[in-house]
Amino acid sequence: MLSFDALENAFGDNYKFIIGSILPRPIAVVSTKNEDGSNNVAPFSFFTGVSAKPMIIAFCPLIRTATGEKKDTVINIEREKEFVINFVTEDNADLVNATSAELPYGEDEFKHSGLTPIDSEVVKAMRVKESPIHFECKLRDIISYGDQPGAGTLITGEVVRIHVDEKIYDSGRIITQEFKPMGRGAGNDWFKTDSVVEKQRLMKAQIQK
Ligand SMILES: Cc1cc2nc3c(=O)[nH]c(=O)nc-3n(C[C@H](O)[C@H](O)[C@H](O)COP(=O)(O)O)c2cc1C
Numbered sequence: 375m376l377s378f379d380a381l382e383n384a385f386g387d388n389y390k391f392i393i394g395s396i397l398p399r400p401i402a403v404v405s406t407k408n409e410d411g412s413n414n415v416a417p418f419s420f421f422t423g424v425s426a427k428p429m430i431i432a433f434c435p436l437i438r439t440a441t442g443e444k445k446d447t448v449i450n451i452e453r454e455k456e457f458v459i460n461f462v463t464e465d466n467a468d469l470v471n472a473t474s475a476e477l478p479y480g481e482d483e484f485k486h487s488g489l490t491p492i493d494s495e496v497v498k499a500m501r502v503k504e505s506p507i508h509f510e511c512k513l514r515d516i517i518s519y520g521d522q523p524g525a526g527t528l529i530t531g532e533v534v535r536i537h538v539d540e541k542i543y544d545s546g547r548i549i550t551q552e553f554k555p556m557g558r559g560a561g562n563d564w565f566k567t568d569s570v571v572e573k574q575r576l577m578k579a580q581i582q583k
Pocket residue numbers: 401414415416417418419420421434435436437445446447448471473474475476477558
């Protein structure tokens with residue numbers, strides 16, 4: 375086995391270990407309001423659920439490696455303290471991918487990508503019509519791990535309103551085969567989730583028999 379010193383590694387080496395190891399990663403499509411009221415939207419695959427009640431999710435934008443600046447999503451959330459998490463499907467993935475273009479601050483990524491903005495019910499940030507699930511969120515925490523290029527910021531949000539398309543929802547559950555979510559891999563790899571396997575969770579009594 376090879377071993378590496380993460381404390382000594384360059385940003386890019388550690389980054390490649392994260393994106394090559396933590397697989398497949400779910401993708402948060404985060405929409406926010408720019409200072410002039412226009413809309414911002416961008417995907418983030420450093421993303422996970424944190425707590426069910428209160429309902430908390432987390433995602434992590436990194437400091438831009440090219441310029442050393444904060445991403446627009448972070449600037450907007452620091453000011454507005456709210457955002458929407460939208461989700462990626464096989465149908466909207468190409469449009470979502472287009473929102474990752476690093477446009478000048480204030481340029482509307484809904485317009486750039488062709489995604490359709492629709493009003494939220496609680497927060498000012500818009501929802502993505504092409505996404506079958508939306509979480510309207512209020513900011514809970516912003517924890518910065520530095521200001522060097524590649525340093526991450528952990529953003530957690532409390533989900534205050536959930537929207538789900540009835541076509542993918544049955545008896546209190548989201549049906550994966552109808553949702554058709556996509557995940558992120560290393561480099562330019564994305565994952566489809568069309569080969570679902572079931573494994574029964576083993577309870578202590580079954581293991582010890
Ligand atoms: C599928 C996908 C996942 C991404 N995940 C992240 C991520 O977790 N963290 C990050 O900093 N950038 C990530 N990016 C890059 C950002 O989306 C990109 O820098 C974007 O321009 C940021 O937009 P903003 O400046 O409007 O916030 C990802 C890009 C793609 C296509």
